[in-house]
Amino acid sequence: MNEWDTYRLLDFVPFTREVYFRLLERVGESFWPLQFVGLIFAGASIWLALRGRARIALLLLAPWWVVVGVIFFLQRYATLNWAGEYIGWVFIAEGVALSVLALFGAAPAVNSTSPIWHKASNLSGIVIAVFGFIGLPATALLQGYSRFQAEVFGLHADPTAMVTLGVVLIAVRRAYRWIAAAIPLIWLLLSALTQSVLGIGSSLAIYSVIAAGLLGVAWRD
Amino acid sequence: MDDCIARRAFLRLIGTGAVSAWAFPGMLPSVARAQTRELQSKPIPSSGESLPMIGMGTWRTFNVGDDPKLLDARTRVVKAFFSRGGGLIDSSPMYGSAPETIGYALRELGAPKSLFSAEKVWSPAGGNAREQFASLAEQWGIKKFDLVQVHNLQDWREHLPLLREMRNEELIRYIGITTSHGRRHAEFEQVMASESLDFVQLTYNITHRDVESRLLPLARERGIAVIANRPYDGGSLIKGLKRREVVPEWAAQEFACRTWADFLLKFIVSHPALNCAIPATTQVAHMNENMQAGSGPMPDGRARQRMVGFVESL
Numbered sequence: 439m440n441e442w443d444t445y446r447l448l449d450f451v452p453f454t455r456e457v458y459f460r461l462l463e464r465v466g467e468s469f470w471p472l473q474f475v476g477l478i479f480a481g482a483s484i485w486l487a488l489r490g491r492a493r494i495a496l497l498l499l500a501p502w503w504v505v506v507g508v509i510f511f512l513q514r515y516a517t518l519n520w521a522g523e524y525i526g527w528v529f530i531a532e533g534v535a536l537s538v539l540a541l542f543g544a545a546p547a548v549n550s551t552s553p554i555w556h557k558a559s560n561l562s563g564i565v566i567a568v569f570g571f572i573g574l575p576a577t578a579l580l581q582g583y584s585r586f587q588a589e590v591f592g593l594h595a596d597p598t599a600m601v602t603l604g605v606v607l608i609a610v611r612r613a614y615r616w617i618a619a620a621i622p623l624i625w626l627l628l629s630a631l632t633q634s635v636l637g638i639g640s641s642l643a644i645y646s647v648i649a650a651g652l653l654g655v656a657w658r659d
Numbered sequence: 660m661d662d663c664i665a666r667r668a669f670l671r672l673i674g675t676g677a678v679s680a681w682a683f684p685g686m687l688p689s690v691a692r693a694q695t696r697e698l699q700s701k702p703i704p705s706s707g708e709s710l711p712m713i714g715m716g717t718w719r720t721f722n723v724g725d726d727p728k729l730l731d732a733r734t735r736v737v738k739a740f741f742s743r744g745g746g747l748i749d750s751s752p753m754y755g756s757a758p759e760t761i762g763y764a765l766r767e768l769g770a771p772k773s774l775f776s777a778e779k780v781w782s783p784a785g786g787n788a789r790e791q792f793a794s795l796a797e798q799w800g801i802k803k804f805d806l807v808q809v810h811n812l813q814d815w816r817e818h819l820p821l822l823r824e825m826r827n828e829e830l831i832r833y834i835g836i837t838t839s840h841g842r843r844h845a846e847f848e849q850v851m852a853s854e855s856l857d858f859v860q861l862t863y864n865i866t867h868r869d870v871e872s873r874l875l876p877l878a879r880e881r882g883i884a885v886i887a888n889r890p891y892d893g894g895s896l897i898k899g900l901k902r903r904e905v906v907p908e909w910a911a912q913e914f915a916c917r918t919w920a921d922f923l924l925k926f927i928v929s930h931p932a933l934n935c936a937i938p939a940t941t942q943v944a945h946m947n948e949n950m951q952a953g954s955g956p957m958p959d960g961r962a963r964q965r966m967v968g969f970v971e972s973l
Contacts, residue, residue: 460728
């Protein structure tokens with residue numbers, strides 16, 4: 439028997455579904471009501487991206503990647519999974535990359551003379567950003583989870599990656615999109631795989647976001 | 660004389676039962692169980708020391724970080740384990756915060772005499788065996804480990820000599836090696852044949868019996884105790900059986916098999932080469948089920964064959 443045949447995805451997820459939900463809840467509990475500040479930043483970033491203010495839109499997102507890297511991954515996730523420490527530093531690196539892109543690299547990709555939804559990448563960006571901003575926490579609340587269990591931008595990894603991916607698709611030129619979108623896409627894939635293993639239904643929504651994100655990044659407008 | 664004492668003890672037991680049944684009717688079954696259904700043990704070949712046949716694994720289930728709610732919940736599981744006569748708790752530096760969770764439970768409950776602490780050396784955790792030992796002992800809150808194993812054979816040439824040194828210094832009582840999921844059996848066999856080991860840990864359950872052909876006979880020949888991991892195949896085996904089938908009547912009649920936990924665990928520990936199975940759980944009810952499997956009659960060779968045939972027919 440080939441040794442690799444014996445490995446299953448489950449072998450790489452060292453905690454249970456119960457622990458995963460408690461992790462989300464404890465982050466929400468510990469930093470309440472910081473959720474609202476994160477949501478204001480996310481909403482403002484999406485709005486500015488739609489108005490063609492790419493630099494400031496990215497700058498509003500950047501610090502939250504550092505926040506999530508530290509409070510979600512380095513302080514908590516890393517106690518459950520040795521990989522959490524590395525992922526935490528990757529999140530911090532994405533925060534730095536977004537800042538650098540905002541200050542030195544990016545130029546607005548939105549053409550104010552044509553309606554924004556005429557570009558497929560913009561359209562997929564809007565859908566992803568709005569889903570990460572409001573759809574994900576709203577779905578959790580509607581499913582009966584508490585306000586602490588609802589994942590929100592700026593505290594939890596998935597909505598932070600989704601809002602960023604969406605804003606990047608709306609506001610960043612194609613040449614830079616791959617750079618800015620790579621880490622959010624990779625994280626979303628890891629998260630979707632983890633949730634699939636744990637039997638969490640929202641993994642399907644994340645796979646859809648990844649597909650829409652890849653389409654948006656690769657699309658030649 | 661002995662017969663006379665035994666008869667008196669028997670009559671006392673009957674008498675106690677009759678009075679209890681009259682005074683506390685709800686308590687009789689548990690009293691009777693406690694007196695007649697003790698967790699069975701098997702001797703460790705290298706020392707003759709008795710080891711309870713049902714132990715406790717901690718992979719995934721005890722990795723709860725510093726969450727106070729879950730730490731307390733796992734403490735209740737450990738309490739149920741010890742209250743049913745449990746001994747061996749197995750963990751690894753690879754299991755995230757599991758060693759710290761055990762340490763928390765032991766601080767809360769106190770470490771009972773029956774505790775048989777089993778840890779592992781895992782190369783990716785960094786440091787040599789001695790350094791990992793020190794760190795794990797601190798996490799468990801104990802000074803010595805009963806057993807330290809080389810996890811998944813990783814760097815066993817480097818770790819085993821150091822573990823032997825530590826055994827000579829009486830920091831460790833037993834040493835061993837582990838594998839799981841049927842991995843690296845050829846090399847495992849070679850190490851079993853060439854090195855002086857007290858324990859091996861490997862995957863053995865009713866659907867994964869590869870080890871019956873070579874590793875288990877070798878363990879008997881070399882006087883090595885065997886711990887079976889993944890007795891429920893990561894949970895999928897018992898969940899599948901619970902969903903689809905009821906425990907066969909013949910199993911209940913032949914060896915007092917009441918649950919699927921009974922069926923699967925009794926199959927494992929009734930193998931003559933096996934010393935202990937280490938199911939992992941997050942729930943007290945499941946722990947109680949697991950521990951019950953280590954008591955009462957066990958299947959003989961013919962019954963074991965029938966059990967295999969039954970599972971294969973599903």
